[in-house]
Amino acid sequence: MSSQIQIYEYINKCIYDIGNSINEDTNIYFSSCKAPVNIALIKYWGKIDENLNFPINDSLSITLDLNDLYTQTSIAMSKMFIEDRLWINDNEIDLKNCKDGKVYRVNRILYIFRSSIDWEKLCIIKKDWKIRICSKNNFPTSAGLASSASGFSAMVTCLARLFFESDKYSDNDSNVDSKYSNGLDNFFTQHKIKEFSAISRLGSGSSCRSLFGGFVKWVNYNYNNNFVSQAEPVDTTKENFLIHNMKVLILVTNASQKHIDSTKGMKLSVKTSQLLNYRSQYIVPDRMKDVEKLVLAHDEYKNCEHSFSKLCEVIMKESNQLQAVCRDTYPPIIYSNEVSDLIINFVIAYNKAFTNFFQEENAGHNKIKVAYSFDAGSNAFIFIDESHLQTFCILLEKHFMLSQSASETLTYLSRSFDLMGYNNLSKKEWNNYLEVNFSFLFNHEKLAIPIQSIILTKPGSGPIYINDPEECLLDSQGFPK
Numbered sequence: 001m002s003s004q005i006q007i008y009e010y011i012n013k014c015i016y017d018i019g020n021s022i023n024e025d026t027n028i029y030f031s032s033c034k035a036p037v038n039i040a041l042i043k044y045w046g047k048i049d050e051n052l053n054f055p056i057n058d059s060l061s062i063t064l065d066l067n068d069l070y071t072q073t074s075i076a077m078s079k080m081f082i083e084d085r086l087w088i089n090d091n092e093i094d095l096k097n098c099k100d101g102k103v104y105r106v107n108r109i110l111y112i113f114r115s116s117i118d119w120e121k122l123c124i125i126k127k128d129w130k131i132r133i134c135s136k137n138n139f140p141t142s143a144g145l146a147s148s149a150s151g152f153s154a155m156v157t158c159l160a161r162l163f164f165e166s167d168k169y170s171d172n173d174s175n176v177d178s179k180y181s182n183g184l185d186n187f188f189t190q191h192k193i194k195e196f197s198a199i200s201r202l203g204s205g206s207s208c209r210s211l212f213g214g215f216v217k218w219v220n221y222n223y224n225n226n227f228v229s230q231a232e233p234v235d236t237t238k239e240n241f242l243i244h245n246m247k248v249l250i251l252v253t254n255a256s257q258k259h260i261d262s263t264k265g266m267k268l269s270v271k272t273s274q275l276l277n278y279r280s281q282y283i284v285p286d287r288m289k290d291v292e293k294l295v296l297a298h299d300e301y302k303n304c305e306h307s308f309s310k311l312c313e314v315i316m317k318e319s320n321q322l323q324a325v326c327r328d329t330y331p332p333i334i335y336s337n338e339v340s341d342l343i344i345n346f347v348i349a350y351n352k353a354f355t356n357f358f359q360e361e362n363a364g365h366n367k368i369k370v371a372y373s374f375d376a377g378s379n380a381f382i383f384i385d386e387s388h389l390q391t392f393c394i395l396l397e398k399h400f401m402l403s404q405s406a407s408e409t410l411t412y413l414s415r416s417f418d419l420m421g422y423n424n425l426s427k428k429e430w431n432n433y434l435e436v437n438f439s440f441l442f443n444h445e446k447l448a449i450p451i452q453s454i455i456l457t458k459p460g461s462g463p464i465y466i467n468d469p470e471e472c473l474l475d476s477q478g479f480p481k
């Protein structure tokens with residue numbers, strides 16, 4: 001008994017000491033990171049609980065390379081700050097504007113971190129400390145390029161380190177060894193990162209998948225009568241074989257703001273689309289299983305082009321179904337435009353050409369080498385086997401109207417990526433074949449609307465911390481530089 005009292009006394013003293021030291025603290029603490037965009041292969045569309053962002057179905061994504069697309073965020077935290085402040089892409093956002101849904105979500109995440117107990121120090125620490133957040137994207141905001149996913153995951157990544165960084169882990173991100181591992185891995189356990197993903201989910205559903213690299217699933221399950229909804233990596237090995245030769249081309253067909261954002265669109269679909277219900281119950285569960293199986297295929301199936309073809313097929317069907325659900329919504333939501341429709345036909349024609357080219361040797365074999373995917377916007381995400389990038393770009397240049405920047409990017413790509421040896425495929429024969437046959441398969445006039453810009457990227461890692469103060473977006477007083 002007496003020893004228990006001693007323990008309580010000891011704990012009380014610790015809390016008192018920590019409280020005192022915190023009260024005296026006049027420092028400003030900083031945390032900066034870059035977080036990636038992810039693109040869903042199995043789409044999240046619809047919520048069973050709007051407030052908590054519980055999705056109607058599981059989803060699965062690929063994280064894109066941070067070196068090409070990212071949100072960079074710096075957060076400063078101090079007991080001396082009077083109020084919370086937020087700057088996004090050089091504009092200050094009023095965090096007191098309760099009517100703005102995104103602002104509400106930012107405040108909610110801050111509240112969650114502030115209310116968390118630091119189990120190491122046994123107290124609710126930094127509860128009253130105010131925060132300044134500065135965030136920038138290197139790509140057009142709200143253009144269907146998932147800026148809220150990278151934005152919220154960046155915010156949570158920075159807050160995680162400010163509130164929970166543990167002395168146990170080294171303050172050094174150079175030991176991020178695996179290509180698709182995570183900057184957070186150096187500071188937190190996988191279990192903790194999954195918990196952070198659930199917090200990020202409250203900001204924007206799809207953002208929970210951006211806390212991890214490579215293939216990531218966002219799953220919902222019941223654990224001890226609690227509904228759990230969080231992201232986790234599908235494959236934790238160094239580099240998944242399906243990703244190895246994969247490139248992702250983003251064709252920006254409209255860089256302006258979308259006319260109806262995903263949150264509103266989903267709400268309307270849940271209310272009015274019968275197809276959405278059917279899809280979440282009968283289609284997505286099987287597709288999740290199929291894709292996971294492909295990603296985790298055993299050695300004997302690895303490098304098999306069949307897996308890539310299968311994956312491409314699911315990617316395109318999922319994209320089609322999301323657009324179908326949107327059209328099934330009443331009033332209908334239409335995210336595509338003429339250019340995006342043409343891109344779909346173009347990809348189908350390309351795969352058909354390749355299948356036909358091989359038909360005699362490999363009758364019945366599917367040769368899907370390219371897939372398209374669209375989210376809540378008209379920009380296309382093209383998943384392509386690297387060995388096809390050159391021919392695909394040359395044909396794109398020939399058949400689409402392009403802005404000057406898009407044209408320059410394609411010219412560069414056509415020169416940089418040579419068609420690699422593929423099943424003894426002769427580059428000359430394949431190009432000759434396309435020369436003669438492709439316009440029969442893709443028999444369309446060039447549209448007057450150009451593809452505005454093109455970004456080449458590939459799968460990549462989860463968020464990374466930035467330790468160099470020079471790269472911090474806030475100055476030493478916590479104001480945007």
Ligand code: DP6
Nearest residue numbers: 040043044204205206262263375376
């Ligand atoms: C079409 O995550 O932007 O990109 O949870 O309401 O913030 P909220 O929606 P958001 O939805 C994105 C949906 C999607 C498909 C996907 O990423 O799975």
